[in-house]
Amino acid sequence: MGTKVMIPLCPGMMEKHGSIGIFGTGDFGRSLGSKLMQCGYPVIFGSRNPGDASLLPRGAEVLGHIEAAHKCSVIIVAVQREHYGFLRDLEDVLEGKILVDVSNNLSMNQYPDSNxxxxxxxxxxxxxxxxxxxxxxxALQSGSLDAxxxxxxxxxxxxxxQQIMDVIRAIGLTPQDKGSLVMAKEIEDYPLQLFPMWRLPIYTCAGLTVxxxxxxxxxxxxxxxQxxxxxxxxLMITIPNKVFPIVSLMLLALCYLPGVFAAIIQLYRGTKYRRFPDWLDRWMLCRKQLGLVALSYAFLHAIYTLVIPIRYSVRHRxxxxxxxxxxxxxxxxxxxxLTWRSDTYLALGILGFFFYVVLGITSLPSVSNAVNWREFRFVQSKLGYLTLVLCTGHAMFFGWNRFLLPSRFNWYMPPAYTLSLVIPCVVLILKLVLIIPxxxxxxxxIRQGWERSPSNKSEAKLKTYSVPL
Known part of the structure; x- marks a missing residue:
């Protein structure tokens, strides 16, 4: 008889220690079992109907709950909380076993304690x-695990x-240790949060748009x-095509303003070993989302601009x-x-939009994971400020000297494009001050660890945390 050899299919394979049991034959249980088997783990499904295995992965062993529990040291409980009752009858069999709870709730704080x-x-x-x-x-079925x-x-x-974290690494996922079981409630609430990091950017964008x-x-x-x-x-084309670029440029500037504030605060304090205010922390954590919302508005501006030649009012004029x-x-x-101004305005807009897209692409996980920290920082910081300069120049050349013409001030209100220049100009001026040698x-x-002591004579220990501008 020939020898059966099992070849691991996933990176990071390691020595296996017995079969992994899965209680539950629903979508998630079947998908996780299939992924484990692809990576060389023997899987035993525990089911109340072990005779019905038509939907389970081929090659998986299907037993009753008691038989599966006897043969496995690690058991993944892939059933909802309201169906945990059958486990009480298995209490003696499950002694010393590792039970992996994978359940989620339908709403946050559905139960007083975690599952x-x-x-x-x-x-x-x-x-x-x-x-x-x-x-x-x-994601487990399709292999689309990047996100x-x-x-x-x-x-x-x-x-x-640690044993479960080894299994997670072996199937191509990244474990993050969150500590003791008291953190389970927070972990269970995480998938129920609807775009938690997008709320502030979206609210900011909506407010500025209105x-x-x-x-x-x-x-x-x-x-x-009147x-x-x-x-x-x-209302249909002209005003939206003013709103989108104005808000987009404001949001882009707001991506870099917190970094400037952070540098000023660190410079004032003379140390990096003190927490920033909570509002600045939240602002800095959502800069990526602010930038992506700004990019979406820049896309809308580009599309609206393309339709200008086919508008009836423009052709009539x-x-x-x-x-x-x-x-x-x-x-x-x-x-x-006028020709120079028009061509310069268009060229700056095209270049600004190009670098805008580059910033958006490099913020995607699949791209950012392929570059090192220095490359990522160069794109997001150096090219980011270049994008801000180009887009601000685009707005300036568009308006040119209109803000000096009284006829452009309707009800003493300056032209709308001037609204977009306030925040970017503030950011660029402060940045120019901060890069003075x-x-x-x-x-x-300071970011390398130096601290200003009361006597101005001591230097602090070096630490690694720093905030990029």
Whole structure:
């Protein structure tokens, strides 16, 4: 007879210690079992109907709960909390076993305690580990684990937790130790949060959008309406095509403003070993999301701009300009300064949008994981500021000298484009101050561990934490 050789299919394979049991034959149990088998782990499914194995992975052993528990030292409980009752009858069999709770709830704070803690109380002779609840069955089936590779793990038993973390690494996922089982409730709430890091960026974007839209509505549509001029059609293309670039540039500047504030605070304190204010911490943590929302508005601006030549109002205005020149027997002379301004404005916009897209692409997990920290920081910091300069120049050349013309101030309101320049100009001016050699040198020393003591004579221990601008 030939020898059967099992070849591991996943990276990070290690020596296996017995079969892994899975209680539950639903979508997640089947998907996780299939993934474990692909990576060389023998899997035994515990089912109340062991005779019905039509949907289970081929090659998996299917037994009753008691028989499966006897043969496995690690058992993944892939059933919901309300179905844990059958485990009470297995309390003696499960003594010394590792039970991995993968359940989630339908809503946050659905129960007073976490599912994992409830399971530990129900089966006190077993060791409970919370894991795998942040991974979807679809991701396990399709192999699309880039966006959900991280797995939170917690348990009161460090050896059991380490054993499960080894299994997680072996199937291509990244475990993160969250400590003892009291953290299970936080881990179970994590998948139920709807875009937690996107709330502040979206609220900020929505607020700025409403304010800029109302500003344009008053200064353009309502102002002309009181003069008996109907330009209500501006609401469809003209005003949105002003709102999107203005808000986009503001949001891009807001991505870099907290880094400037952080540098100023560290410079003032003379140390990096003190926490930033909570509002600044939250702001800095959502910079990526702010940038992606800004990029989406820049995309909308680009698309709206492309349709300008086919708009009826624009074509009508161009035709009337030609007819007036013919009727007056005049020719509009090509103005070189206006040509330079127009081409410069367009060139800066194109280059700014290009680097905008580069920033957005490098923020994606699949791309950022392929570059080292120095490369990522170069793109997000150096190229980020270059993008901010190009986009700010684009807005400046668009407006040119309109802010100096009284005819452009409707009801004493400056042209809308000037709104977009306030925050970017503040950021760029502060950044220029911070890169002055004497100031930049001091900030660099602080971020390398230097501290200003009351006597100005001592230097602190070196630590690794620093905040990129």
């Amino acid at each position: 994992a803690e409830y399971l530990a109380q129900m089966v006190p002779k077993a060791t409970v580990v919370k894991a795998f609840n942040t991974v979807s069955a679809w 959900s590779r991280q797995v939170f793990v917690c348990s009161d038993d460090s050896k059991a937790k 304010l800029v839209f109302l500003y344009c509505l008053i200064s353009m549509v309502i102002y002309n309406a 003069k008996q001029v109907d330009v209500s059609y501006y 161009m035709e009337m300009s030609v007819i007036n020149q013919v009727m007056q027997n005049t020719t509009r002379v090509l103005e070189k300064p 004497c100031i930049d040198t001091r900030i660099t020393k």
